Amino acid sequence: MSSDAPVLQQTSEPAESAAAPSRLARYARPMLGVLLPLTLALGWEFLVWRGWSNGRLVPPPSRVFATIVDLARSGELVRHIAATLWRVGLGFAFGVVAGTLLGAISGYWSLARRLLDPTVQALRAIPSLAWVPLFILWLGIFETSKVVLIAVGVFFPVYLGVMGAILIVDRKIVEVGRTFRLSGPAMIRRILLPAVLPAYVVSLRVGLGLGWMFVVAAELIGASEGLGYLLLDGQQLGKPAQILAAIVIFAILGKLTDWLIEIAAAPFLRWQDAFGRTRGA
Amino acid sequence: MLALDRVSKTYPNGVQALARFSAEIRQGEIVAIIGGSGCGKSTLLRAIAGLDRASSGTVILDNEAIASPHAKIGIIFQEPRLLPWLSVADNIGFGLADAPAAERREKVARALERVGLAEKAQAWPRELSGGQAQRVAIARALVPQPEVLLLDEPFSALDAFTRRDLQDHLLDLWADTRPTLILVTHDVDEAVVLADRVLVMRPRPGRLFDQIEINLSRPRDRNSPLFENFKRSVLTSLDRSLDRSVPDRDATQGPGQAMWW
Numbered sequence: 128m129s130s131d132a133p134v135l136q137q138t139s140e141p142a143e144s145a146a147a148p149s150r151l152a153r154y155a156r157p158m159l160g161v162l163l164p165l166t167l168a169l170g171w172e173f174l175v176w177r178g179w180s181n182g183r184l185v186p187p188p189s190r191v192f193a194t195i196v197d198l199a200r201s202g203e204l205v206r207h208i209a210a211t212l213w214r215v216g217l218g219f220a221f222g223v224v225a226g227t228l229l230g231a232i233s234g235y236w237s238l239a240r241r242l243l244d245p246t247v248q249a250l251r252a253i254p255s256l257a258w259v260p261l262f263i264l265w266l267g268i269f270e271t272s273k274v275v276l277i278a279v280g281v282f283f284p285v286y287l288g289v290m291g292a293i294l295i296v297d298r299k300i301v302e303v304g305r306t307f308r309l310s311g312p313a314m315i316r317r318i319l320l321p322a323v324l325p326a327y328v329v330s331l332r333v334g335l336g337l338g339w340m341f342v343v344a345a346e347l348i349g350a351s352e353g354l355g356y357l358l359l360d361g362q363q364l365g366k367p368a369q370i371l372a373a374i375v376i377f378a379i380l381g382k383l384t385d386w387l388i389e390i391a392a393a394p395f396l397r398w399q400d401a402f403g404r405t406r407g408a
Numbered sequence: 409m410l411a412l413d414r415v416s417k418t419y420p421n422g423v424q425a426l427a428r429f430s431a432e433i434r435q436g437e438i439v440a441i442i443g444g445s446g447c448g449k450s451t452l453l454r455a456i457a458g459l460d461r462a463s464s465g466t467v468i469l470d471n472e473a474i475a476s477p478h479a480k481i482g483i484i485f486q487e488p489r490l491l492p493w494l495s496v497a498d499n500i501g502f503g504l505a506d507a508p509a510a511e512r513r514e515k516v517a518r519a520l521e522r523v524g525l526a527e528k529a530q531a532w533p534r535e536l537s538g539g540q541a542q543r544v545a546i547a548r549a550l551v552p553q554p555e556v557l558l559l560d561e562p563f564s565a566l567d568a569f570t571r572r573d574l575q576d577h578l579l580d581l582w583a584d585t586r587p588t589l590i591l592v593t594h595d596v597d598e599a600v601v602l603a604d605r606v607l608v609m610r611p612r613p614g615r616l617f618d619q620i621e622i623n624l625s626r627p628r629d630r631n632s633p634l635f636e637n638f639k640r641s642v643l644t645s646l647d648r649s650l651d652r653s654v655p656d657r658d659a660t661q662g663p664g665q666a667m668w669w
Contacts, residue, residue, distance in 0.1 A: 299485070299489050
């Protein structure tokens, strides 16, 4: 009987020490990310509060927050956010659909790649903002030109991501598809797209980031609503708090939508047997 | 019946991997192809599977020439090659996409039961051991009920114990529908345990050297003297195939007599 005791001790000890860091990690890890911005914000608030800086050009967080609250109360904020979200969403959707289709086609058919890819790469080399004057001439200064500009920004990383990932799919797995006599579209749907899904999610996130970038460009050029308009308005009327408020909202929306992609993709990536699964998140 | 008629393969870089390989394989026969490395075993198997085209010669299954993967021909590779994004059950049902869902479910369930992995149906491939993964690969290839099943060194990556287990398992599964099995291996023991007939190939260029009928009833006792005898004759033949001073048997009898037996 006495020989049981050490065994029991041995089994219970590692179990406890394994639980403790995981409980700590659950709360500590997200906090770790907030630490730096929070310290900077509080530090700046403190400096302005003590009067060591007047905070006119760089308003303290409290003033930025107050501006956001004001905008929210008047209903302006919702209108601007809705306009911007709508443009990004629409442009992102078009860009993703086109990028995925063309990327899959030129990834799969080498003839299509030879025909299509050089042109796409040449277009990609053009700074997308160079299209703005042309889009305005062609499509007017209203929504269409903005959405198209965002779609163009989203298209390239998605196209390149899908095509590049398809080209490096393991031949051995493609052969499995061949032995089951999959047709071209079936091969893309059942083998190639799932195989490139991890890389695809990354390219979607890159594409979305560019979408947010281009919505600002589009709204700075000419808009009567949207977060980009808030930026421009703040500049023209000398309201740095409003500019910062718009920037903060951009950061929140950008992070939020990026996180949405991550969350939406997670169930489809559970199969992964990769480095990030064991160490990440 | 599967008829191989003077199948040759020369790769674009000029290497002749396979030269005028001819054989006839009966429906339900188990044939092992054995030979030194570079003797064109895998090239031959890929030509039969329709994955690669022969440079000349024909592969004919039931009066139909094979030039691309065929519904009646399944293949199992050295690696399981499971699709990592599909559950074990979906991997097994991969070849049944056109079948009605109910039928597919039933066939997959039966196959899972047959390979002893019923409790792993919803597991991801990454959660399987090497032997389990290869069992899933076998089930995936067998579920569409091919007439011919090709196996390219299917157990060579497994440990000796798992390998024996899977060899017995394969015979067990084979007995269900009795497809033709063509097994490429470099393991003499495996060839003698499984095959009705062992084809010995010789390299550079890969060609048929010898064939040995294994007239042993199943199940085979790996420790019986008869088993040892067959092993020894396969080994002897294999040794001779690698000895350059030994002439090709068919060469002495002129063309058209490749099937010298």
